[in-house]
Amino acid sequence: MLADPLPSAVLTPMATRRVITLVAGVWAWACSGDSTQPPGPPLDLTKTGGDAQSWYFNNRLPTPLSVTALDASSRPVPGVVVTWAVTSSAGSGAVNPQQSTTDASGVATTTDSLGSSTIQTVSASFPGIQSAVTFTEIGSAPPTSGAVDVRDDNFNLPNIVVQTGSAVTWTKTGLHEHNVTFVSGPAILAKIFEADLDAGTPASRTRTFAVVGTYNYSCTNHANMNGSVTVVH
Numbered sequence: 014m015l016a017d018p019l020p021s022a023v024l025t026p027m028a029t030r031r032v033i034t035l036v037a038g039v040w041a042w043a044c045s046g047d048s049t050q051p052p053g054p055p056l057d058l059t060k061t062g063g064d065a066q067s068w069y070f071n072n073r074l075p076t077p078l079s080v081t082a083l084d085a086s087s088r089p090v091p092g093v094v095v096t097w098a099v100t101s102s103a104g105s106g107a108v109n110p111q112q113s114t115t116d117a118s119g120v121a122t123t124t125d126s127l128g129s130s131t132i133q134t135v136s137a138s139f140p141g142i143q144s145a146v147t148f149t150e151i152g153s154a155p156p157t158s159g160a161v162d163v164r165d166d167n168f169n170l171p172n173i174v175v176q177t178g179s180a181v182t183w184t185k186t187g188l189h190e191h192n193v194t195f196v197s198g199p200a201i202l203a204k205i206f207e208a209d210l211d212a213g214t215p216a217s218r219t220r221t222f223a224v225v226g227t228y229n230y231s232c233t234n235h236a237n238m239n240g241s242v243t244v245v246h
């Protein structure tokens with residue numbers, strides 16, 4: 014029995030079938046492993062996180078790369094030393110660490126920094142693996158400026174990325190009284206007041222972002238009117 018069943022009205026026949034399939038899948042998984050039996054030697058790796066990210070040249074990817082070591086019965090294997098290597102051309106980045114050991118859940122991770130190439134591939138393997146797995150990441154140049162519309166009642170776009178040293182301009186396009194109040198980040202920048210955004214005084218204000226990190230801001234007049242500027246190298 015599901016702990017929190019959906020109202021029957023939203024359970025179309027298709028949705029009901031999906032729920033049944035899901036429950037059956039969990040049931041089969043729960044019964045397939047004999048928990049008293051230790052896993053056998055590792056046979057393969059499966060990617061469990063960090064593949065196919067799009068991020069910026071010479072920056073660390075937001076999500077670490079992770080793999081799970083599996084034995085012949087697809088049980089996770091702890092204690093496997095996984096070797097990570099950038100397999101694309103020179104200048105396409107680096108992984109750190111270059112070796113990591115699978116934990117109690119069979120998972121090993123590394124951090125991955127992009128270089129200056131558009132495509133970066135990283136392999137994960139261990140001695141005797143059937144075939145190494147490959148992560149493929151996409152690099153691009155970060156934007157060198159940003160523009161945010163201050164609307165009724167949201168920021169558009171709410172979340173932007175710029176390179177260090179870039180200026181971001183907030184321009185009032187709505188009619189309500191708004192402000193830009195920085196609430197967290199590497200530095201708390203000066204608040205942009207309603208008067209700053211009123212037409213003609215001027216209609217927009219700019220802040221320059223010198224330090225890498227994520228700056229969060231809000232309009233204090235409207236709940237859930239939030240935005241962020243992520244600054245990369």
Ligand SMILES: [Cu+2]
Nearest residue numbers: 191232234235
């Ligand atoms: Cu507002």
